[in-house]
Amino acid sequence: MKYAFFPGCVSRGGCPELYPATKLICEKLEIELQEMPAASCTGAGVLQEKNELLGDTLNARTFAMAEALDLPILTICSTCQGVMSQANHRMKNPEYLAKINGFLAEEGLEYKGNARPKHLLWVLVEDIGLDKLLSLITRPLAGMRMAPFYGCYIVRPTDALEFEDHPERQSALEQIIETIGATVVDFAGKTRCCGFPILTINERNSMAMVGKHTSEAKDLGADAMITPCPLCHLNLDSFQPKAAAQAGRPIELPILHMPQAIGLAMGLSPQDMGLKRHIVNTKPLLTKIGAGV
């Protein structure tokens, strides 16, 4: 299947391991990714604080580009997914859409309202199918206990994310964990906030959130946490040592991007999955699944 690829800013910035890991697993899954090099940032909800109409207009521009390619959009960021879904939801109002198209006209773009942006997580469960994924698993992560961590924007608000039409989205990450052979560690924090949006605003609270979620999963016996959101990854991995110091306890819970966990289960090497870039040591985890480096 072919998609218009929207990698988001962070997979090419603070989490550079995510982009190549995604490309490699998509190759194996026969997912063809067509880049949209001129597509802008979604605004990540931050630009929307200042001007929602502006944020929606930027997203409409991206949607129009995908429509011109006649391709559905694939993203690898929970935040991008949520912001695009919310923008799309508001643009169901024809008057609002017409207003936005007025802004886009000069660039020769028009958004007709047909874009359906989908995170790779949803693409796997809904379009590719878990059977296909299972058929590509050569190194099942048997015995590995994985805690899912969704990221707020891929679980709320449910109307914009069309959960009523797609109830499977509520447990998509758990389904992936089971398909790659690992055991789900269910915990209350899985749909809570990682604290990243307030990292530079209230670091103490942000670190408290990181510490709370990672230590909760760790105490429930998780070997790793898996997330479809690179922003969550930045906070939960890069800032975990700081959060542990604030919490006054060791945590040491490796955080995997969803494509990395899938890639490892497909037999791809830890190097190709970029695990050396992680801050929390992933070696014990790799030893456990027989992919030791």
Add this chain to the structure above:
Amino acid sequence: MDVTLKVQRFDPEAADPKPYWENFQVSIEDNGTVLDALIKVREDNDGSFSLRCSCRSSICGSCAVRINGHAGLACKTQAQKVIKDGVITVEPAGNMPVVKDLVVNFDGFWDKVMEVEPYLKPEGPEPEAEYIASNDAMLHLSGVTACIMCGACYSDCTVLEVDPTFLGPAALAKAYRFTADPRDGDENGVSRDRLEQLNKPTGMWDCTRCMECVTACPKGVAPMDRIMALRDQALEAGFHNTNGARHTEAFSDSVEHSGWLDELRLVPKSLGMTNVSALVGYAPIAIQAITHGKMPPIIHKKLPDSKNVRKLFDKVQGPKQR
């Protein structure tokens, strides 16, 4: 329908008061609510089971509890929509101390609502007759005035979970109800004093934008959206000297000028380029990023056609605001 209610209980007068789980089997009408099931427990199983409820019509806001881990009104939640394998889990609302069973102490909630001074504070000379506000100026407030103070948003707020000093979604939405009222504040309806207070730590910038409150609210108040509107009002009123305001402006500038986010420069710009102690505090993180190959590109390249993004900023915002 038959329901197993898994209820978290707490008796402060027990010898060793600790929360514990208890299961009850009840039978309710097929279209019955979670509240119907809870009342059945009290009437048929255990008269000492404590819960708050009154109107049963999602008007009074008494029966907010956590149902399957998420806050909502028990009277507005149909049992058949939340039952999983025959079981519905009910806990007291979060972020408030439990008094007994499902009854929680709202003192902290009310203190914060009072802290935002939830009444009109007009400035300047009084008009000769009543204050007049047009329909158009008031209609957009109907959503936020629908708040019934049930505490569902407060229960599920992710910030309050780690920081009880945060004002929280209900109080901030209430504050917006006044900052957005044309009768409040100066002759232009700008509530500078309020915005100045709300701009401080524990106020509008401490929200993580997690949308738990939007999901929990049974009345469509969407408290987080009101908090975002407060931020916009604060920026418009010239309150730029917070990390939150700097973060928003730096983020916006980056997208405007290059089409995407310049992560490397976002952090120092948010902290304040002259805030030496905070910048030094980030040095270990920067070194860690460099040694692990996670440093965002030093040269932040513009996207192809980024001039078109910039034009959209001009068109939507108007060049004057840039």
